[in-house]
Amino acid sequence: MRKVYPCIEVDLLKLTHNVKEIVSMCKKKNISVTSVTKVFCAYSPIVEAILRGGVTDVADSRILNLKKLKHMNCNKMLLKIPMISEVYEVVEYSDVSLNSEIDTIKHLSKAAKDLNKTHNIILMVDIGDLREGVLVGEVIDTVREIIALDNINLIGIGTNLTCYGGVIPDSDNLSKLIKLKEEIKDTFNLNLPVISGGNSSSLHMVINDTMPKGINQLRIGESIVLGRETAYGEPVPNCYDDVFILKGEIVELKNKPTVPTGKLGMDAFGNRPKFEDKGIRKRAIIAVGKQDIRLEGLVPVDDNITVFGASSDHLILDVTDSKKNLKLGDIVDFKMDYGCLLSVMTSPYIEKYYYETTCVDELSKIENF
Known part of the structure; x- marks a missing residue:
């Protein structure tokens, strides 16, 4: 194949290796990994390599990307807070979405009812980073409204850190989620199965064995694709940084x-x-x-x-x-870095190639969708 430059080459063997390493270290702490696919636009060959690494759940910020994954045998999560204007697509193409606005959740309830589906949601809680999420003191009242809605299944609570405010995940702030889970259980007799403790910035707590017991899901993107955690920028043990x-x-x-x-x-x-x-x-x-x-x-x-x-x-x-x-x-x-990779993978002017053998010459082109 005659390569066109500039281009990006993706080593799928190294990518699958990174997934296996991260899934393994998280599994020892009873934490499941949801792999974030947005940085590479959910291109099928790359997603398939990630699934071979042992994840069963993937997440993306764009409905367009989730549509690409419709044929794949995995659970799909919408990462960004849904727009009211897209609730029917959210219910159609994602199995679970992250939410912080009760009015949006009510629109999701109507859309799910119209589509004869039940839609799963994770309620996002702002524990200090000041991006998305209800405040800690508003959680119980919000849950009370959510569980009264038709065709909506509240499966957990979660949070996001470092992406906006740069707040580092630690045992103090993540323990707030554990306390909220217990408060929800005591108030509503509802035992939430998912406590989603953040993104690649939380992985340092898994590596250093400081993750509070009860956090059982992480949404991992950068650590998988670049081999580093994002709280301190340190390498993830046994992972490649040149995928x-x-x-x-x-x-x-x-x-x-x-x-x-x-x-x-x-x-x-x-x-x-x-x-x-x-x-x-x-x-x-x-x-x-x-x-x-x-x-x-x-x-x-x-x-x-x-x-x-x-x-x-x-x-x-x-x-x-x-x-x-x-x-x-x-x-x-x-x-x-992650921001540069995001720009490169999004650019239509940079060709994308992948290889899944030890021979870099056996390249295949990633076609645009």
Whole structure:
């Protein structure tokens, strides 16, 4: 196959390995893993590799992505808070959704009744991060309204941390969910089966054996695809950090100064750039830019290459110290953080390939849906 650049290559063997490792460590703590598929747009070959790793539940933020998964034998969760305008699609394409607004849940009840279905929900609780969720003091009254609704099954409570406020999950804040579960049980004689303790930022508590007993579900995305927990950015033991590799082609290679000549104004994005004078350096331009990547999250695999900057379509590298004899047309590899990977996988201008053998040459193209 003739590859088109820029592109991203996905090693499905390493991905499945990461899933197995994380599922195994969580299972020892009686915690199930729901795998988040949004960062790679729920492309079927990647989801199938994750399912081979031992998860049975997947989650996504987009109804469009959940539609792609309709034929797959797994439980589907809608991660983001549903819009009232999409409640029929939510009931049709997800088995469970995360909710924080009672009026939306009432609309889900009507939609489920019209579709002759029962829809499962997890009530999200805000324990400090100030993104979605009812406040702790509002939980009991909200549960009272939920359990009175037709065709709605409250299966648990959950929370989200670090994504907005940066609040680190710990035994103090996650224990609030355990206390709420007991209060709900005492008040309504309702034993909720799911206590969802957050995302990849909560995985450090599994690794360090500090997770409160009773938290029995985590929604894991970044730790699976990038091999790191997100509270402190530490590697997950025995996991790969190079499942996804971005590849770009050199389109210009020249020795140039490091400070522009002339009066400086704004760049293409309205910023006023600052430059450090490093003298004449060997600079490579890669045919990929800010339209497709999050520049701050891009890391060259070659430690001797550094990133100067980028415009919409051009990525400028300092390759002076690279031990490789780089030339025009050569390919440069990059690792990415979660935000950069999200941009790359969403961009229609970057081709996506995967391989599921030890031979990187046996590539298959991921077709757009």
